[in-house]
Amino acid sequence: MVKWNGWWLLALAAGLAAGPTIPVAAADEDTPEQTTVGAGAAANGDATTANSVADFDLEGGTLALVAVPVLHFERASVEELINGSKTLKTQGELTPQLQVNDYRGSNAGWQVTAKLGAFQLTGAADRQLIADSIQLGQATVTGDNTATLAIDSKNFSGIANTVLAAPQGKGSGQTSAKIAAAALTLPQDVTILAGNYEATIDWTLTAAPQATQP
Numbered sequence: 001m002v003k004w005n006g007w008w009l010l011a012l013a014a015g016l017a018a019g020p021t022i023p024v025a026a027a028d029e030d031t032p033e034q035t036t037v038g039a040g041a042a043a044n045g046d047a048t049t050a051n052s053v054a055d056f057d058l059e060g061g062t063l064a065l066v067a068v069p070v071l072h073f074e075r076a077s078v079e080e081l082i083n084g085s086k087t088l089k090t091q092g093e094l095t096p097q098l099q100v101n102d103y104r105g106s107n108a109g110w111q112v113t114a115k116l117g118a119f120q121l122t123g124a125a126d127r128q129l130i131a132d133s134i135q136l137g138q139a140t141v142t143g144d145n146t147a148t149l150a151i152d153s154k155n156f157s158g159i160a161n162t163v164l165a166a167p168q169g170k171g172s173g174q175t176s177a178k179i180a181a182a183a184l185t186l187p188q189d190v191t192i193l194a195g196n197y198e199a200t201i202d203w204t205l206t207a208a209p210q211a212t213q214p
Contacts, residue, residue, distance in 0.1 A: 062101075062103060062104065064102075066101050067097060068096070068098055068203040069182075070094070070096070071094065072090060073088040073091065074088050082190050085186060085187050085188050086186050087183055089182075089183060094178075094182065098177040098179065099175065100171065100174075101173070101174050101175075105172075107172055108207065108208050109166045109209045110205060110206060111162055111208070111209050112162070112163055112204070113163065113203070114161065114163045115158070115201065116131060116200075117158075117202070118130045118158075118199060121195050121196070129192070130158060132186065133183075134182065134185070135153045135156075135182060136153055136163055137153070137180050139178055139179040139180060141178075143173060143174045143175035143176055144175070145166075145173055149175065156201075160202070164177055166209070
């Protein structure tokens with residue numbers, strides 16, 4: 001009996017000496033990453049260092065053809081086209097100008113092509129006139145990253161040709177081309193009818209420099 005009581009008292013004493021059990025909280029999964037610094041401390045005036053990281057995300061935008069020029073050409077006469085071909089110049093300043101915005105953040109470059117369709121006589125669906133050529137003249141190209149960029153004077157009547165292109169590493173941000181003039185050459189036509197002629201220009205922006213498309 002004394003022996004049993006002694007064992008019970010000994011166990012109780014051991015539990016009290018160990019102290020109460022304190023629960024340990026689980027690690028929070030949302031706790032930010034931390035940089036662990038070594039336990040070694042600077043001694044005798046020596047320095048100890050540690051590295052950490054600073055970062056941020058930069059979101060890219062879009063590539064967009066913001067504006068294309070409207071080309072108003074000077075007047076010609078029926079007599080001139082019966083007698084031969086005729087080259088017309090644009091009237092006044094071309095508005096709006098050609099503008100491309102590139103905020104992709106890829107610096108991959110881009111290309112703008114143009115293609116002039118057939119001129120249609122207003123009010124006469126069966127009367128069309130296909131120009132011999134149309135070309136953009138000199139232009140001032142400005143923007144955020146436009147070094148070496150220039151308007152191309154290739155003929156784009158009936159064929160898609162490049163008029164402005166940014167090679168890889170150029171053309172990021174805003175690019176504007178203020179075109180001084182354009183020239184339209186009409187063929188000789190002895191059956192030409194008087195009236196207003198209008199044609200559509202298809203302007204196409206591609207996301208990277210490409211070869212000329214037929």
